[in-house]
Amino acid sequence: MTEPRTPVARLTGGTASLGGRPVLRGVDLTVHPGEVVALLGANGSGKSTLVRTLVGLVPLTGGTIELFGTPFARFRDWSRIGYVPQRTTAAAGVPASVREVVASGLLDGRRLFGPGREGRAAVDAALDAVGMRDRARDGIAHLSGGQQQRVLIARALARRPDLLIMDEPMAGVDLRSxxxxxxxLRGQQEQGRAVLLVLHELGPLEPLIDRAVVLREGCVCHDGPPPRAVGQHALPGHDHVHPHDDHTAHHAGMGLLS
Structure with missing residues (x-):
């Protein structure tokens, strides 16, 4: 684990563009060890782009990133970060079992448990964490959307990351999932892991959130405790799209291209 006072992730003055269009405009974000941070905002506000910069999928055009106290250009210990992108239907076409998909999270060229005891234990623990151990032999194509999402989260958990980043993990999934x-998430929090979540609204995760960071048009307009009594509607940038409505959730997920 990282030193107590060293942030697991720090973005300073971050700017980024997509297709020549500015998306992030001088964003500052710090995530501390053991902290659960919700990244909120309207569609197009830059939430997904922000987390994608942290894992190297979108380059910064300005500003700096440090991961576990190391400048981004020199950071190599990617096994400390688990990333769950927005769920797609692509998993349904993969001819692999649940266990194989989760085990693939260990084979990233940076850290390899291998097929031995440690690898099997890591996969089993990750499946237990998302309640999918009993479906380990099933094909991923035979699962519901919510179950597929749980498997993708287990894939990220298998590497036992110190920072877990999830992009819209609740979008379009059933209540049980x-x-x-x-x-x-509660289990990760209890183990002292940091979690950064892109969310449309807090929903059932609200009691676990330590801090809410709200983006509006690529800028941070709120960074502090999430509102408890008045709910997500009071936050700046809320666009009144609700993931608990299946049709709206689908379009909200598809619209989160930033």
Whole structure:
């Protein structure tokens, strides 16, 4: 684990563009060890782009990133970061079992448990964490969307990361999977892992959130405790799209291209 006072992730003055269009405009974000941070904002506000810069999928055009106290250009210990992108339907076409998909999280060229005891234990623990151990032999194509999402989270957990980044993990999933994912997040929190979540609204995760960072048009407009009594609607940038409505959730997920 990282030193107590060293942030697991720090973005300073971050700017980024997509297709020549500015998306992030001088964003500052710090995530501390053991902290659960929700990244909120309207569609197009830059939430997904921000987390994608942290894992190297979108280059910064300005500003700096440090991961576990190391400048981004010199950071190599990627096994300390688990990343769950927005769920797609691509997993349904993969001819692999649940266990194989989760085990693939160990084979990234940077850290390799291998097929031995440690690797099997890591996969089993990750499947237990998301309540999918009993489906380990099933094909990923035979699972519901919510179950597929749980498997993708297990794939990230298998590497036992110190920082877990999840992009819209609740979008378009059933209530049962939402409850399981909330329990999974609670378990990560209890183990002292940091979690950064892109969310449309806090929902069942609200009791677990330490801090809410709200983006509006690529800028941070709120960074502090999430509102408890008045709910997500009071936060700047809320666009009144609700993931608990299946049709709206689908379009909200598809629209989160930033």
């Amino acid at each position: 939402q409850e399981v994912l909330a329990g999974t």
